Amino acid sequence: MDAHAHASVGHAELEIPYNVHPRPDTGVYNGKLGIWLFLASEVMLFGALFSSLILLRTGAETWPRGDVLLNVKLATVNTFILILSSVTVVMAWSHLRLGDLKKGRIYISVTILCALIFLVNKGFEYAHEFEHHNFPKTNNFFAIYFTMTGLHGLHILGGVIVFLYFLGPGAKMWVTEPERYTNRIEIVGLYWHFVDLVWIFLFPVLYLM
Amino acid sequence: MALRRQIRVGSQWMYADEARQALREAMRVMKEEEHGHGHQLPFLRRYVFSTDHKWIGIQYGVTALLFLLLGFCLMILMRLQLGWPGTAFGVMKVLGESRAPGGVLLPEAYNQLGAMHGTIMIFLGIVPLAVGAFGNYLVPLQIGAPDMAFPKLNMASYWCYLPGGMIMLASLLVPGGTAQSGWTSYPPLSVIASAGQTWWLVGMVFLITSSLLGSVNFIVTIIQLRAKGLSYMRFPFFVHAQFVTSFLLLLAFPPLEAAAVLQLMDRVAGTSFFMPSGLVVSGQVLTNAGGGNPLLWQHLFWFLAHPEVYVLILPAMGIVAEIIANNTRKPLWGYKSMVFATVFLGFMSFVVWAHHMFLTGMGTTISAFFQTTTMIISIPSVIILSSLFISLWGGAIRFTTPMLFALAFLPMFGIGGLTGLPLGLAATDIHLHDTYYVIGHFHYVVAPGTIFAMFAGVYYWFPKATGRKLNDTLGRIHFWLSFVFINGIFFPMFAQGLAGVSRRLYDGGMQYAHAKQIAAQTNPFMSICAIGLLVAQLPFIWNFFYNAIAAALGHRDEGLGSNPWGATTLEWAATTSPPLAHGNFEVLPVVYRGPYEYSVPGASAEFIPQNEPTVAEPPRGGGLLPTTAVAMREN
Amino acid sequence: MEKFLAQYMPIDASEHGPYLDRLSANVHWLMLVLFVGWGLYFLYALWRFSARRNPKASYHGVQSHFSTYTEAGVAVVEVILLVGFSIPMWYRWTHVPPASSHPLEMRIVAEQFAWNIQYPGPDGVFGRRDIKLVTSSNPLGLDLKDPHAKDDIVTLNDLHLEVNRPVVIHVTSKDVIHSFKLPVMRVEQDAIPGEEITIHFTPVLTNESGAEGDKWEIACAQLCGLGHYRMRGQMFVHSKDTFKKWLASAPPAQTSIGS
Numbered sequence A: 001m002d003a004h005a006h007a008s009v010g011h012a013e014l015e016i017p018y019n020v021h022p023r024p025d026t027g028v029y030n031g032k033l034g035i036w037l038f039l040a041s042e043v044m045l046f047g048a049l050f051s052s053l054i055l056l057r058t059g060a061e062t063w064p065r066g067d068v069l070l071n072v073k074l075a076t077v078n079t080f081i082l083i084l085s086s087v088t089v090v091m092a093w094s095h096l097r098l099g100d101l102k103k104g105r106i107y108i109s110v111t112i113l114c115a116l117i118f119l120v121n122k123g124f125e126y127a128h129e130f131e132h133h134n135f136p137k138t139n140n141f142f143a144i145y146f147t148m149t150g151l152h153g154l155h156i157l158g159g160v161i162v163f164l165y166f167l168g169p170g171a172k173m174w175v176t177e178p179e180r181y182t183n184r185i186e187i188v189g190l191y192w193h194f195v196d197l198v199w200i201f202l203f204p205v206l207y208l209m
Numbered sequence B: 001m002a003l004r005r006q007i008r009v010g011s012q013w014m015y016a017d018e019a020r021q022a023l024r025e026a027m028r029v030m031k032e033e034e035h036g037h038g039h040q041l042p043f044l045r046r047y048v049f050s051t052d053h054k055w056i057g058i059q060y061g062v063t064a065l066l067f068l069l070l071g072f073c074l075m076i077l078m079r080l081q082l083g084w085p086g087t088a089f090g091v092m093k094v095l096g097e098s099r100a101p102g103g104v105l106l107p108e109a110y111n112q113l114g115a116m117h118g119t120i121m122i123f124l125g126i127v128p129l130a131v132g133a134f135g136n137y138l139v140p141l142q143i144g145a146p147d148m149a150f151p152k153l154n155m156a157s158y159w160c161y162l163p164g165g166m167i168m169l170a171s172l173l174v175p176g177g178t179a180q181s182g183w184t185s186y187p188p189l190s191v192i193a194s195a196g197q198t199w200w201l202v203g204m205v206f207l208i209t210s211s212l213l214g215s216v217n218f219i220v221t222i223i224q225l226r227a228k229g230l231s232y233m234r235f236p237f238f239v240h241a242q243f244v245t246s247f248l249l250l251l252a253f254p255p256l257e258a259a260a261v262l263q264l265m266d267r268v269a270g271t272s273f274f275m276p277s278g279l280v281v282s283g284q285v286l287t288n289a290g291g292g293n294p295l296l297w298q299h300l301f302w303f304l305a306h307p308e309v310y311v312l313i314l315p316a317m318g319i320v321a322e323i324i325a326n327n328t329r330k331p332l333w334g335y336k337s338m339v340f341a342t343v344f345l346g347f348m349s350f351v352v353w354a355h356h357m358f359l360t361g362m363g364t365t366i367s368a369f370f371q372t373t374t375m376i377i378s379i380p381s382v383i384i385l386s387s388l389f390i391s392l393w394g395g396a397i398r399f400t401t402p403m404l405f406a407l408a409f410l411p412m413f414g415i416g417g418l419t420g421l422p423l424g425l426a427a428t429d430i431h432l433h434d435t436y437y438v439i440g441h442f443h444y445v446v447a448p449g450t451i452f453a454m455f456a457g458v459y460y461w462f463p464k465a466t467g468r469k470l471n472d473t474l475g476r477i478h479f480w481l482s483f484v485f486i487n488g489i490f491f492p493m494f495a496q497g498l499a500g501v502s503r504r505l506y507d508g509g510m511q512y513a514h515a516k517q518i519a520a521q522t523n524p525f526m527s528i529c530a531i532g533l534l535v536a537q538l539p540f541i542w543n544f545f546y547n548a549i550a551a552a553l554g555h556r557d558e559g560l561g562s563n564p565w566g567a568t569t570l571e572w573a574a575t576t577s578p579p580l581a582h583g584n585f586e587v588l589p590v591v592y593r594g595p596y597e598y599s600v601p602g603a604s605a606e607f608i609p610q611n612e613p614t615v616a617e618p619p620r621g622g623g624l625l626p627t628t629a630v631a632m633r634e635n
Numbered sequence C: 001m002e003k004f005l006a007q008y009m010p011i012d013a014s015e016h017g018p019y020l021d022r023l024s025a026n027v028h029w030l031m032l033v034l035f036v037g038w039g040l041y042f043l044y045a046l047w048r049f050s051a052r053r054n055p056k057a058s059y060h061g062v063q064s065h066f067s068t069y070t071e072a073g074v075a076v077v078e079v080i081l082l083v084g085f086s087i088p089m090w091y092r093w094t095h096v097p098p099a100s101s102h103p104l105e106m107r108i109v110a111e112q113f114a115w116n117i118q119y120p121g122p123d124g125v126f127g128r129r130d131i132k133l134v135t136s137s138n139p140l141g142l143d144l145k146d147p148h149a150k151d152d153i154v155t156l157n158d159l160h161l162e163v164n165r166p167v168v169i170h171v172t173s174k175d176v177i178h179s180f181k182l183p184v185m186r187v188e189q190d191a192i193p194g195e196e197i198t199i200h201f202t203p204v205l206t207n208e209s210g211a212e213g214d215k216w217e218i219a220c221a222q223l224c225g226l227g228h229y230r231m232r233g234q235m236f237v238h239s240k241d242t243f244k245k246w247l248a249s250a251p252p253a254q255t256s257i258g259s
Ligand code: HEA
Pocket: B184, B309, B310, B312, B313, B355, B356, B374, B375, B377, B378, B379, B381, B382, B385, B386, B410, B411, B412, B413, B414, B415, B416, B417, B418, B420, B421, B423, B424, B425, B429, B432, B433, B434, B438, B441, B442, B445, B446, B450, C034, C035, C036, C038, C039, C042
């Protein structure tokens, strides 16, 4: 029986069709389509920043070298941490799909842990730069460096908050609607992969080139 | 292929299981009715933090209309100054001594009003009204959905918009005044401007976020929650317009968000993304690092702002199309080509932005590219407008109030659009760039164009939302006065533009030898028309609030019925002002045909709603079909 | 049409001006035809098909492809205007005449809210500029130690040109974006800090009478702050010898700025 019929009216929380099960003719459920669209706009956001970086860099007669000024080692470590965290969300999701909340939660926690380590490292990096009196206003290299990594950091932070929510209060949903809960983890996961991907671009562009 | 029986309940065909479901529903609702409405939502959740798309639409609508009015009032102050430069006016005193000592407006205050007028009209007025209000209220109804796909997100989007607006307003109070670098906020001017600019940027970030949440919601809703049988080519044109609009918002706004962040950094953290080296401002050498590029901002800004202008026009076209189809009592002519034109317009609008920057030192190749794209993008608009014109042919035109506004839209948008052409050719733009010709161009599209379409929409859907029709006589007064005065304001702008009168001039050009004369001849007249236009809004404002309040007090016009205009699209299949937080339809409708089945040859009714089951012609697979309660339809 | 528009436009005193105005006129022809054509159709349709006169609407409406032809027509005309006129004109506009035509060269530096004009002087070379030297008396920061600078001629809001001699202007700005506009010359160029953009044109009329109608001006077309509305300079186009006289009379930087 397709979802039209459950979408009958009158419930205090009226239920929206296809917010759990994919719509037959489109093959996705609402949340998944939503996150893809959101990510499309995120691509435009970071795309604009990357093109700004290119424009400023090509316009400048001298451009500082990231690999000299920045802490490449720490950043490399961070890169691997993020990649790892991307793996762990997938694990979390697949365990939830197998109906194993306990394992799912463990993997979510690991993901959060990775994210926090990443942020702490970033904190060290920033502190290091400030010690050497490198501030956003120092030059356009640091300007773009702090702006982009900062914005990316905020995305990580946002992810952490959402994960914490699903680890704690959000998990209540598991009892009533396990499928929906699993979907939500999948969605956050997609977001998380994107944040990860952005870093994969930021790392070479800022640190190595 | 298996055949399943269907049961007809009223005008609605259902499979047995659906019918059972509906029956259960009906029983439950009846029980509710008996012992008073159960589970009433608390007031806050119902009316303030509502998640119901209809109420959110109404919240958006009233807020946006009030912002429009505010933007208009700011403009009245500017028009007073332009018409009679340096004269003292009592009303100016509202701006305070710092801005208008003794009632004489100061230049910096004029610039503040200008920037705010533009920002408020576009980002707080038209976009929220066209998308937030009409889109929110109508799209789910027109596609037969119970609500938006993400009701909470919908609420969040309104609650990002309102603070954004409030921040903009608050910026009027900060020392040094609000943003004063135009709505385009070109650096370096905007970066060295007073604190108000920072508020402007923060406000923009809120508004952008609001639009992003909204657009995701719209797209998902349209793709996922379409009623059964509602294929894309059965959409009302309005839905297509909103669909494309949402994509424009989704993809064009983020670059502006990026730009806003960069400008914030320039202002707050002292970076120099947009600040070249070696600036000397009023004798002082700026100490920032330099190496930035002011044009970078312009590219990021116009990459948004051109698609933005189509965001201002597409929903308007959608509304006009709906009203024309309904009041000509015939299908839209060339519906298909209109749809494809709209989609094409959407794509093209991302590759024309630099036609706002022809005079920033552009080479032949690049300018050739953007001139070409600009000429190309004018074609779909031509197609849409022509189709609407031709749709009139053969109609039985009812000159209702909404129809009057919708009809006026066509030539008004025509003038606005046509005057875009000389601006789109770089060579002719040399003389016209940044003159009142540009001002005239886009006001014809947005004011007698979009605003008229918005008025048309308000008059047309007011009965759906409230169960009352707006008074017709007042409506006609509102229309004719507005029509006359608005042309009186904007048409002379073309003469001024040709004369080379620059825009954003505090005294309308009285300083300049080449501008003096024409400015003196036209500006007072234009300003008087502006005041007349304001007066012409009073009937509407009264009409709107009187009926809205009456409806809120439960005084409905019972005779009206749920489909007063005899329309075919799904929103009219729902009950009048459908209950909040209870979905839209008792049973989700099923769609059997295209959106504008008026005056169908051989049909018994003069119009056939989209959800009216096919009985006239035999269904595919079945033999001739008796109009009994049970029929065979291929499943 | 050209005449009609001309009543509103400033007189056209440059050599390329008439071409721009003619193109403008042609575009307005296209606009007028479309507007009147559709407009008449529109009014007729409203009269003919009002519900009173035509109570029963036709489901199919127009059958012909007449609109497709008009649309194609519009497209064709636009292509002609674009490829035939606008793009070539832009090419001319952006390509500076060769030195062989010994153009009159100058640099214009905009600032809030005035136009600084620097002529290279007899030696034909612009003097060095250094922002550290900027003072109220030396707004360009000319370095008078530079021999090339000594003979430069610097004026404020006072532009002097020679009739029928190509002018090459390097436009830039000290602070914010301005726009250098000469309405009578059909010339406009944004003055962007950090960039020096070169434009050129040839004045073909003079305005030596100084009569009210002969007042030609530099206008600022881009919002640049509270003084934007009064950021104007005067422009004189001289005949060959009066221009020589002016050059001779104009004080060189050395004396005008002093050191
Ligand atoms: C809704 C808003 C809107 C719309 C739809 C348009 C539509 C168009 N605009 Fe406009 N434009 C603006 C809003 C809009 N514009 C704004 C706000 C600015 C100024 C920003 C600023 O600087 O502050 C601007 C500025 C602007 C410029 C920059 C000018 C300058 O600064 O120098 C240019 C240049 O190419 C341009 C071109 C066009 C073109 C070619 C179209 C085309 O899409 C038009 C296509 C339509 C037609 C060609 C009409 C067809 C009509 C018929 C076929 C029939 C007519 C018949 C009758 C009327 C009876 N616009």
